[in-house]
Amino acid sequence: MVAINTFLSLLAVVSTAAAQTNTTLRYMPFGDSITEIICWRSKLWNRLQTTEWASVDFVGSGKGENNCRDTKYDRDNEGHSGFLAINIANQRQLVGWLQRNPADVITMHLGTNDIVQQSRTVNDIIAAFTTLVSQMRAHNPRIKIVVAQIIPLGMGNFNSRVQQLNAAIPPWAAQQNKTESPIWVVDQYTGFSGTGDNRDGVHPNDAGDTKMMNKWYPAIIQAFQAAKADKIADITAA
Template sequence: MVSVKLLSLATLVGAAVAQNTTAPLRYMPFGDSITEITCWRAKLWEKLQGTDWATTNFVGSGKNENACRDTKYDRDNEGHSGFLAINIANSKQLVGWLQRNPADVITMHLGTNDIVQQNKPVDQIIAAFSTLVQVMRDSNPKMKIVVAQIIPMGMGNYNGKVQALNAAITPWAAGKNTTASPIWVVDQYTGYSGSADNRDGIHPNAGGDDKMVSVWYPALVSAFTSARADQVAAAAAAAAAERREMPFIA
């Protein structure tokens, strides 16, 4: 006969496992002003509603509303207008941001300011990306990472450099990819017009926001699915460990 005490313990463990496997995923939109002062985050949140990922918790220190005509969306993000990838990496700013707002999944759209403001070499930008990915993985060894080939500019003569950076991102990501912490590369450049889809030559207008969401979304679903699988595996392992520690009572 199994004791009531043992049954109660097993029930509690089962409840804990169920809670862990359904805990909302934490997602950090990370980047510069193209993440901070645009509305693609609002539209992405709206697209997630009614799906298995509706409870996803957007995380980050930023909470700008941006006049996106949505009073409900989760505004938390780590977009920083004017910031360079190189400076974020060298100043170790992402370390503190992730300490304060841990994440399971992160998107990164960076490099625009490195090119437009300071004409930084592509290899230096890519080196900064490597530093940032390591920070992500130091924060969470199973971080799921989605990196954008960045949108084109509708001003100046920057798109040649943008294309060079975008071309370098694919082999870089392949070299950094791991099973535990995969990197998805999404192409935010192709099919996007720097003039028609940007409101000021740099930041997306409503049509640009829509295009960005359509590119982010499939990769994010894959990243969320992978992160949820980690949650389920961790909960199952914890439950198995609890069962091994339970005394057998006849």
């Protein structure tokens, strides 16, 4: 009887460990330089360390510049300085990135370069977003998606077009939303100063990074909760 009880105890430990491994979430921060070379990711990772989400695995093909004076945080991300949403979509770059680094949850802050570098229309950018969401769901039909209404700029006369893009995002997201793959929209524009919260007119300074992290956080937690529920359901079904 003792031997059987010992075996059952060991089996329970192994099962618990397997369940924990299978429910580890993979999160991809996806975007341009405002994802790659900034510090909101560091601030987000550190905030998660005091929560049940401390084990979430940040994923992506790049590390980004370590200019945050933080040697501990998970630097993996899929931010690409200078990249356009339209080009990423049309060239199917995200398809390869997700194949190499599968994700359960993805955040997307894109469109700045499309507006500043190429003066692409809002309709073209939104069409690219639709393609990107399709590519995400082809990779993982239950992927949880968090999309930003992008931060303002502190240079040039671009903010009217930024506002036009941001106004188009919520109705677009509502059309694209799916029960199994929901989209959360995060307003990164409101309350963010293009001059006071950016270090160079484009990229957030420390105050801007904090504001971005605080805006991302509630939606990301909801996405994590939904993704974890999927994984637990899969384990239960098995």
